[in-house]
Amino acid sequence: MTEPAARFRDVLAVREFRFLWLAQAQSRVGDQIARVAVALLVFERTDSAALTALTYALTYLPPLITAPLLAGLADRYSRRAVMVAVDLLRAVLIGAMAIPGLPLPIVAVLLVAVTCPEPLFSAARIATVPKALPGNLFPVGMSIATSTDQIAQIAGFALGGVIVNAYGPHAALAVNAATFLVSAALLQFGIGPHVPEHDDPSSRRGSGFALAGIRLVVGDKRLLAIAGLVWLVGLYVVAEALAAPYAAEIGAGRESVGLLMSSIVIGTAVGALLVARLGTEWRRRLTVPLAVAAGLALAATAAAPPLWATFALWTLAGVCHAYIVLAQVRFTMFIPDGMRSRAIGFAAAGLQTAQGLGIALGGLLAQALSPSLAIGICAATGALTALVIGVASREAVDLFGGAARRSAERVQRV
Known part of the structure; x- marks a missing residue:
């Protein structure tokens, strides 16, 4: 029998989720404010677009290395303690x-240092959500959070521009620092310790502990x-990265760049809420078709x-x-x-790598062909890859039900 979907108010009624949700939301706003501040600070001092872009990239690159290395700490210690320590x-x-x-x-140097522990915080937060929201509450909570x-x-980007323009980049950075303090306070007093569950305490020791999550994901065909499927975002994000040259190609004004970049973000926000109320069976069935459809919609940009x-x-x-959202759940x-x-940390590192490689590939294709063709080729490749992944892993069987459900039940028993 299909488990009914939870209601939004059921999820928001859970005290721990409210604190996790508020802590993340206001901290994310602060992060985007800081990105604007750092970019403008560097550009004002150097008048170099290359150095500004390099500095902006430093807010994304370090997690490629630290995600699989640090995420294991959230499987050793209290996840609340880990999150609070990282925020402080x-x-x-x-x-x-x-x-x-x-x-x-x-x-x-400070920018690199502040981004290094971000995957540890994210892994601890995501691992905590299903404990705070058991059963059918978890998918709805992930949708709300996304x-x-x-x-x-x-x-955050909008406020960053306003704050920097009115008070300067240093004030904007101070605001971001304050959001981390607020987040630490919300987590410390709003959620329980959430110590990871281990059948054997000795499993938390040994040199292979940090790599266990990677081995689990790589060794399990379904995981x-x-x-x-999540890493395919690296091909889909090319559209956002090439929004400016694409707007020039179709003869749109500069003001259209922000409109185009925000369209995907707005769509994702709406889509996350739409899938929140899906029942378990529909969540299984729609993961691959939606991944394919996302690529096909962007492929028409060609x-x-x-x-x-x-x-x-x-x-x-x-x-x-x-x-x-469906895939993450x-x-x-x-x-x-x-x-x-550890598994989430590895997946996050893969996503960061895929985004970097996808943007680099899109840039090369745009230079050789055109922005529209680059976006279309990358998106079509993503759609085809999603279909192949679905067929090869039996995720596509979800379109017809039954077999995928029995397969998933066997994995859960294991």
Whole structure:
């Protein structure tokens, strides 16, 4: 019998989720404010677009290395303690960056340092959500969190511009430091310790502990397939990365760049809320089809349609990007609690790598062909890959039900 979907108010009634949700939302706004502040700070001092872009990249690159290395700490210790410690550390480091007159090399070092523990925090947070929201509450909670995260990104960039313009980049960095302190307080007093569950305490020791999550994902056909679907975002994010040259190609003005970039974010926020109320069986059935549809909607960009049509296609692609929520829910629930943070950390590192490689590939294709063709080729490749993954892993059987349900039940028993 299909488990009925939970209601939004059922999820928001859970005290621990409310604190996790609020802590993440306001912290995400602060992160985006800081990205704007750092970019403008570097550009003002150097007048170099290359150095500004390099500094912006430093907010994404370190987690590629630290995600699989640090995430295991959230499977060793209280996840609340891990999250609070990371927030306090980041508050101190960002606070130091807010000091006026700090040399740019030191700012860069601090920026790398503050981004390094981010995967540890994310792994601990995501691993905590299914404990705070058991059963059918968990998928709805993930949908709410994802939708809020998308909205927070837009709000953060907008507020970042306002704060920097009114008070300068150092004030904006101070605001971000304050959001980390608020997050630490909300988590410390709003949720329980959430110590990871281990059948054998000795399993938390040994040199192979940090790599156990990688071995689990790589060794399980279904987990690797779900992670692969998430990593396809690396091909879909090319549209956002090439929004500026694409707008120039179709003759749209500069003001259209922000509109195009926000269309996918808005669509994802809407899509995450739409899939929240899906029952268990529909969540299984729609993961692969939505992943394919997201690529097909973006692939139509190859025809270089006018601005209004592009906006509609990219928004539709964003709605279909809600497959990521479905994939994350399935991935998380298939992982034992004592190994969730390490597996999530590995998946997060793969996503970061895929985004970096996808953007690099899209840039090369745009240079050789055109932005529209680059976006279309990458998106079509993503759609085809999603279909292949679905067929190869039997995820596509979800379209017909039955076999996938029995297969998933066997995995859960194991």
